[in-house]
Amino acid sequence: MAKAVLLFSGGLDSILTAHILKREGIKAKALYCHTVFSSLSKKDARGNLLRTLSPLKIPLKVVDISSRHIRLLKNARYGYGKNLNPCIDCKIVMFKEAAQYRNSIGADFVASGEVLGERPMSQRKDVFNIIERDSGLKGFILRPLSAKLLKPTVAEDKGLIKRDNLYDIQGRGRRKQLVLADEFGIKDFPTPSGGCLLTNPSFCRRLKDIIVNKPDFDIYDCRLLKVGRHFRLSAHTKLIVSRNKDENAKLKKLAGKSAVIIYPLRAKGPFAVMEGKFNKRLINEAVYITARYCRGEGSSLRIKVNTPKDKYTVITGS
Numbered sequence: 001m002a003k004a005v006l007l008f009s010g011g012l013d014s015i016l017t018a019h020i021l022k023r024e025g026i027k028a029k030a031l032y033c034h035t036v037f038s039s040l041s042k043k044d045a046r047g048n049l050l051r052t053l054s055p056l057k058i059p060l061k062v063v064d065i066s067s068r069h070i071r072l073l074k075n076a077r078y079g080y081g082k083n084l085n086p087c088i089d090c091k092i093v094m095f096k097e098a099a100q101y102r103n104s105i106g107a108d109f110v111a112s113g114e115v116l117g118e119r120p121m122s123q124r125k126d127v128f129n130i131i132e133r134d135s136g137l138k139g140f141i142l143r144p145l146s147a148k149l150l151k152p153t154v155a156e157d158k159g160l161i162k163r164d165n166l167y168d169i170q171g172r173g174r175r176k177q178l179v180l181a182d183e184f185g186i187k188d189f190p191t192p193s194g195g196c197l198l199t200n201p202s203f204c205r206r207l208k209d210i211i212v213n214k215p216d217f218d219i220y221d222c223r224l225l226k227v228g229r230h231f232r233l234s235a236h237t238k239l240i241v242s243r244n245k246d247e248n249a250k251l252k253k254l255a256g257k258s259a260v261i262i263y264p265l266r267a268k269g270p271f272a273v274m275e276g277k278f279n280k281r282l283i284n285e286a287v288y289i290t291a292r293y294c295r296g297e298g299s300s301l302r303i304k305v306n307t308p309k310d311k312y313t314v315i316t317g318s
Helices: 012-023 042-056 066-074 087-105 125-135 175-184 201-213 219-225 245-254 280-292
Strands: 003-007 027-034 060-064 109-112 229-234 237-241 260-265 272-276 300-306 311-317
Touching (some): 003 087, 012 109, 012 175, 027 087, 066 087, 087 125, 201 229, 229 280, 237 280, 260 280
Parallel strands (some): 003 027, 027 060
Antiparallel strands (some): 237 272, 300 311
């Protein structure tokens, strides 16, 4: 039985590819590359993917490529998409992971759900060639949904999979994929909104602010970008204020040891985290911004301030 590594995102195209490999008698193992810019947490993404793959009896490996993703984001060799998405560079990193996994388990090839022409930046023939070359997988990446529009791969040449049983889908429409999903009996799949925050204009505005004011940003900074309201207090100081109970919990969990923590006492309100350089004036400004979103009794609020070196309470107007 031929073996393949399936680079799996959980979208309809990769689900279809999983079903095609199963139908063709290929023993597949799925690989999911998680980044800090994924819209879902690693835990939630893993759970969703396992539920999808479980009926097919395809095992899943999850790898976190966040550190490498941040490095390539800062210096994308092949540029960016409409926002801050370095899609080509990102794909190369993912396929390099797939190549390593292929070598470790002795798989014959790597499969991907990519569709020719579906993404204007990263799903073109010339880009496919770049990805194969730079990932060290030249000839070993099978894209079953568009295979008949591409050169035969090693898997087809060796008879590991029949080219006649593959497809010639291209373009941004999903009509053919939906027909194929119906044939496979696939009922549950995500909308094609995209799971990468680097394609989200609102998130990218926050990220651009970090790039300008803190060029050495890391995973911690990127995690904070995904939560709350963000206020730039100075070039070196930022305040994040939660918007609801769930974000209160997230910020409490995320807050680093060097952060200033601000929250109301005996009143409903947000949990706030101030990162960077701070002084008394900036802390007072952060306190009043936090108080603006609190609901307390009477005309004053007691706001707790925890700095890395001190703890105290500020009484302020509501």
